[in-house]
Amino acid sequence: MTLTTPEIYKLLPKTNCKECRANSCFAFAALVFKGDREIDECPYVDKKSIALVKKNNSQHNSIETEQDKLLKSLKDQVAGIDLESRAIPTGGTFSNNRLTLKVMGKNVAIDTSGKIFTDIHVNAWIAAPFMDYVINAKGTLPTGVWSPFRELPGGKDRYRLFEQRCEGSLKHLADTYPDLFEDLMVLFNGQQVHDHYQSDISLVLHPLPLVPILICYWKPDEGMASDLNLFFDETVEDNLNIQQVYTLGAGLVTMFEKIAVRHGISTTCPVH
Ligand code: SF4
Known part of the structure; x- marks a missing residue:
């Protein structure tokens, strides 16, 4: 680990x-x-x-x-499929030999050779789920029923790693970087929603068109530590396999950490 x-x-x-x-x-x-x-x-x-x-x-x-190695293999697979036929199941659009998907409000395109085109920084941890989704998404529409990672059909065995790498890291970031959720709304088209599990902040992101993620954050209160949970639509594994769901979560957290550092987290880190 x-x-x-x-x-x-x-x-x-x-x-x-x-x-x-x-x-x-x-x-x-x-x-x-x-x-x-x-x-x-x-x-x-x-x-x-x-x-x-x-x-x-x-x-x-x-x-x-x-x-x-995985990225190279996925790139080869993308080169072997009919990319135009993937527009409907992925919720994307196809033109000029490129399939374009919205990734947190931004256009990310892939061509028939597996090359990715985007204005945002797509790290390897996000590129792999993106390509896997392009190849394998079934096109099942989200039902709006949220599930924690551990209750997804394939989530139980990977939950400890997910909790540590994704939820734990994001909670630490939320605790130490007060502008996190505002940045997620402004930079990544995050939509604030209300009254989910009585959290203080509930925000929905769309890292892939049919893969929404709900972030719920409970602020520290009267001696109680803060908490943060990530929820996925109950259909998520129809569109992205569980390993790539984990990889996507880790990739997003890595991206948010970089933004926090760039925006001067130094002034907000607690001195213990
Ligand atoms: S203690 Fe000082 S030198 Fe060490 S990591 Fe922190 S800022 Fe850098």
Whole structure:
């Protein structure tokens, strides 16, 4: 299991001293997670934590290699299908040899060679579910019945990983970055909805046309810790297999973490 940005952050002193040339400890943790910086560039991390993160990074690199192989295989599969016939089941449009889908309000297109065209940064964790969806989505329309990941038919076995990598990381981000939900609405066409599970904030995103995600966040209150859950439409596995549902969740959280770092999370990280 690989360490997430918040887990790397927990190993840092959280003084935001900037001696590592990052704007904050959280920004530094995000750079270490991406592999752009080494954990021992912070002079205050103990040897045990350095060893833990280095071991984690070598596992992370082998996952990235697997991910690259998967992307190549998906690209080859896209090249072998009739892309025009995929417009209806994916909820997209086809023209000029490209299938275009709305990904959180933005156009993302793929051509018959499997090349992706978009103005937004699509990381490998989002590209894989996108292509899998293009190839395999059945076109089942969402019913509006929300289900937590663990109650999806294939979700039980992967829930612990999903909870850690997706829900846990996003909760940490919501706790430390107050503009998160506003950014999701402005940048990614997030739609606020009301009264879901009595949460303080309920927001729906559409990372793929027939794969909506409901984010529910409960703020900390009177000694109670905050909480955050992600919900999927009960039909989600008709359109995206469960492994790719997990990958999509992890990809979105990675994208949101980068935005938070870019928008100066340094001023909001708590000093413990
Ligand atoms: S990670 Fe960077 S900002 Fe945080 S304590 Fe270490 S040197 Fe200072």
